[in-house]
Amino acid sequence: MFRPLLTASFIALSAPGFADTFTGEAVIDTVTIYPGLAEISRLITLDLPAGSHDIIVPGLPQTLATEGLRLSAPQSVQVGAISLSRDRLPVTPDQTTPAVQAAKDEVTRLEEALRQRDVTIEEIRLRVLAAEEQIAFLQSLSQASAGDTLSAGAVADIRALAQMVGEETLAVRQAAFTAEQEALAAMRAREDDVTALNDARQALAALIAPETEGSVLTFTVNTAAPGEVVIDVSTLESYANWSPVYDMRLTTGDTAALDIDRAVVVSQQTGQDWLNVNLILSTARPGEQIAPSDVWAPLRRIISEEELAREQQQVMLADQVMTRSFAGGVSEMAMEAPAPAIVAQADFSGATVTYRYPGRVDIRNGVDDLRLPLDQLSLEADIWAEAVPSRDDIAYRVAEFTNTTDEILLPGQALLFADGTMIGFSHLPLLAAGADQKMGFGPLDGLRLTRSTPRKSEGETGVFSSANQLTEQAQMTVENLTGRDWRVLLRDAVPYSEQDDLEVELNASPAVTQRNPDGQRGILEWDLNVGAGETAEIGFDYTLTWPTGYVLQ
Structure with missing residues (x-):
């Protein structure tokens, strides 16, 4: 069986003849960073006579892979055989900068x-x-x-x-x-x-990196005329990343607004320092899934009741044998692996955004987390308070906004401010252009919450039951001590049933604004306007009824 001559450390395009040897330095000029991946453009500048020449380029990273290696030269220069060596490095002149x-x-x-x-x-x-x-x-x-x-x-x-x-x-x-x-x-x-x-x-x-590490690129060129030649060596390298960070500043005055200061944090561990380079950041994700997932059709079959009974009996016997074999221990028999889960994959083809950072930057290998300012976005925001008296004793400020830009907002850490005060940290998920996002912006200590239930003489709290009926009552209040009016979205929950014979009856005052929001079964919402210094009261009860002879679980 023939083995290919193309390996991870050698690419042969043509065999060079007798040629002069020149040593050049590959200077990193431009870096384009994707999430988890970088495309690095290195320039080799040589003054060459006409004819065929061998070019040696030392000092490249040890982890450089040939799969993403590309060389481009002027039209008058033809590139021939290319070799990338790692373990047995060729002898090269001193190229100390x-x-x-x-x-x-x-x-x-x-x-x-x-x-x-x-x-x-x-x-x-x-x-x-x-x-x-x-x-x-x-x-x-x-x-x-x-x-x-x-x-x-x-x-x-x-x-x-x-x-x-x-x-x-x-x-x-x-x-x-x-x-x-x-x-x-x-x-x-x-x-x-x-x-x-x-x-x-x-x-x-x-x-510098240790002298025992690194790789050396050698290739041949044929120049039609003497003069300076610039050869671009483009590589794809892992262990480079950029991620956005956000300062989200919410203003809750008469005109609510959300200002987002965007910055990026860039880091790399490619094995070589990036010094004085042009930096390009791209939202494209070449390292992720590029094709849709497969689907699997379920296999269904029918079986007679007699055969089903026999199979169930065989299973019971097998379980008994297994129990005797591994008495007192855990069974080590391998279970059949489930079918692969079908997970929806987001695709934003055509929505890629590229940022070219002005000026040149330095990013050292493995030691620098470089933060660069990007831009500022100004978005309109809808602000209200959300209250869950069954779990919290205060309400929380919430803002909803729409990504009105023409680009994706990538996921990243966000530092939140409300009216100039730092609230804390959160995480902004991936937000497509035109998508809505709701985020919490800290506690509202002036919106006090209570939830109570009446007591029976027997000491039970808010629960009245009989043979086939159960009733629970609750009373909630929202007290506004903030000095301004607030729209308050209050939530609570009641049991729900998926059986016709188990009925759930609800009574509330004031009436529930929305029941089962966003398909959440049993969730109740009241949309209230609570003025400064006012207290809103909500009372409700629910009754579960089921036929005699059944037990409530």
């Missing part, structure tokens, strides 16, 4: 400065050591001389000797003290030298 070389030179300079500092400290320590030895010598000399002088009886000579030794010892001790202070100052300065050297090494590490 000026920035990297400057960082290396700074590291070398600081290493030498630290070495010289250590030499200076050792020299100072030697002076201290010499002073200590001088003091020891003077002390031994004075003891020997004093003994000779005492035996001779010359008191004046003893006094002169003591004075000389004292003066010399003081001078030596002063020199030792000065040297010790110089050593301490040098040690403090050495700490600054170490810090500067570590910073320089980190700066160098941020500019």
